[in-house]
Amino acid sequence: MSRTTSWHSAVSERIPGGRDGRRMLVVSIIDKTGTGLWAGCAVLYFTYVSGLGLGQVGLLMTVSGGVGIAGSPLAGRLADRYPLVTIIVGAQLMRGAALLLLLTTDNLLLLTLYSALGALPDRAGSVLIKLYAARLAGRDRVRYQAIQRTTVNIGWSIGGLGAAAALATGSTRAYGLLLIGNVLTYVVIAALTLRCAEPPAPSRVAATSTTSPAPATTGEPAPSRPTSPWRDRTFLGYTATDAALFLDDTILQVAVPLWIVHATSAPVGLAPLLLVLNTVLVVIFQVPLARFGATTKAARRLLVPLAGLFLTGTLALAASAAGGTALAVTALVVAVVALTFAEIIHATASWELSVALAPAHAQGAYLGVHGIAQSAQRFAGPLLVTGVMAAGALAWPVLGLGLVAAGAAQHRLIRDRLTQPSPSPSLSVAKVTVSEH
Template sequence: MAEATGEGGPTRILPRGPGVVWFGASGFVNAFGTGFFYPFALLFFSELSGLSLSAVGVVLTVSALAALPGLPFVGRLIDRFGPRRVLVVAALARACCFVGFVSTRGVVLLVLFNIALALGNRAEQAAAPALAVGLAGEGQSGRWLALSRVVFNAGIGAGALVAGLLVVDSRSGFAVLGVANAVSFALTAVLYLKLSVREHPAKTPDAEEPGAAHSSPWRNTLFLRVAGANAVLWTATLIVETALPVFVLHELSLATWTVGALFAVNTALLALLQLPVSRFLERFRLGPVLAAGGCTFVVLYVTAATVGPAPHAVRLGALLLAMAVYTLGEMAVSQAGLVLLTALPPPSELGGYMAFNQLFVGVGAALAPLLAGTLLDRWPALLWWVLSAMSVLAVLLIPRLPRGASPQPGEISPA
């Protein structure tokens, strides 16, 4: 990725600054490993542990919730030692977890390794934005955060595609999957080490003084409202990923390949347009961008809820168009949400705030499969109206914010 050679050049939307290639590569490899594993997670744990799918689901939900109390400690580590070191440790810990999954047996060890894996995943999601902000030059944080989303989506999509082609549905095949995932996280740790970043990128001289005041995320009203809105919208996207394939196949009676077509549209648009769309959105206020993105989600929800009586071709066309609109909203939500969440905290406490945000995200991620499964099983059409209500709730939570194109960390006052 080259630095822009001029304001009119085709690379003007790319982040600038040293380390951008290593940052992008580390994010892609990290996401590739996740995407390689995620579609087969339930089968992986069931095959290697001998547990039923429902029992595995309980283990994963309990483990995800059990990891959340450790996030405040993770936040303090990010602020004290820097995001890069936390990312390296988190990547190596996740690699060890997959080695443990393949080489050990027993429900207790399965739960313990899954708690460690969940904590590592949350630590990565808290530290990665802080690392992007630390690496970014003046006025560049928005583009670095956008790049993190691009490589994440590309890595998830590529990993899932390769896994679908290579993973063998057998005990030995899933063991190979686990080893491959361990290798991907170990390689991610190596790539993070290639980055040259100040280990305390957000600290200021005043923040290091013994008498310096410290704020609390739960007392920062603006941050709480943005984090709440972001978590609600993030939970909705997870529910869509889980529920849409089932709804399309069982309720709308469309062909299996249509599921792949819908998510191919989503993945392709996210990979190709996230950076230019994020660059375009820099000229608008962040609060309205986040609200508008949440509103566009409703287009997909209403389409899914009402398109059933239409002919097959109309159903598919409407869903593809609605997915494209939804994806544009997803870009706006992810960009505005990340920029706001990194701009509202005091710079010296960015890691703590981002870890606190993961408490919201973690609860949503743990509850999303439960909500999706319950509604699909009993009231499938109601699911989309519940998701529409979630979008409305998120929009109501978003506060009015000062005008700013691309604020830097700590630039928006919580007052």
């Protein structure tokens, strides 16, 4: 065997899903590089180019964020009915088209409409990639998602640095160029996605299996599960508690910078450094720690240390306001480290548990509903954490205890579901989603 062949074999073993898995990772890093170019200057674009006021920008972001919540369940339903690759490509092109439309008007109503149209496929993106990973990587889906998340953070960093360099010119023209740069990345990733093979869909395999002979019975009736996630109380409860556990994102991205400015004596320049620390830790530890959630039982066990990390992080945030620059800086670093590891662990557990709780015949619909958890958190999270900050330092431990309660409720809620046997061995998620690569 040649050295080149050996190298390719080694890469394939490290990245689940073979060539298509690697290709989709390239899609992710290009996607997030483009998003990083635009996300950091979107609000500034609406302010300096479109001429909107602060209240108008807030209204636009709120409305588009609320509409975007529907993107996840809609994408999930479509993914159970149509080829996944086609839906991903359609979402990518829709994102690009909606973004281009922003260049055509300064009207608040139209800008809000176009932003909302772009938010739908944008929020659907994470669900579609999770579905692709679950169908392509099979039993290695947690590791694949960890690798994918690492590439996402790298892409965000590259795009953010590019945006910072462009905006340093001080020209309003830079905002339009960054927008167009993001649109071009959507065109590139759509072309790359078309080269990816369509993974086996559990819903189609499940439908086919209904024509095959029924499995031998053991005298015990097969457990009955709802056919729709909207009628599945256990899954809806899991999604609700997961929305709370996604709050680490808003705390790190929104609350920490504002808390530094308004409640501590730490230097303002610490805020971007802490965000860099968060990104670096995710890039370094997301993949190695994924092995601790590689099975469904292991993923459920991660909810215990997750609760401890949330409590540590919120206590540290409270301590950072106690006085003194040294204490503030130290406590803030501890808080960000604890909350970043909470982010890493929760991502690992959530990937596995959301797929494990979804029946094979409706995997897309279930994961689409679960996607609401993160979208809802992004929509309501900023209002919640700013309310906590307004209440004072002691409100942080209260929020921490609330997150501990959410984790405990989820741990108890999903216990019985995860111990039930599958209704039919032929519909097992693991058997259906094992990659053929």
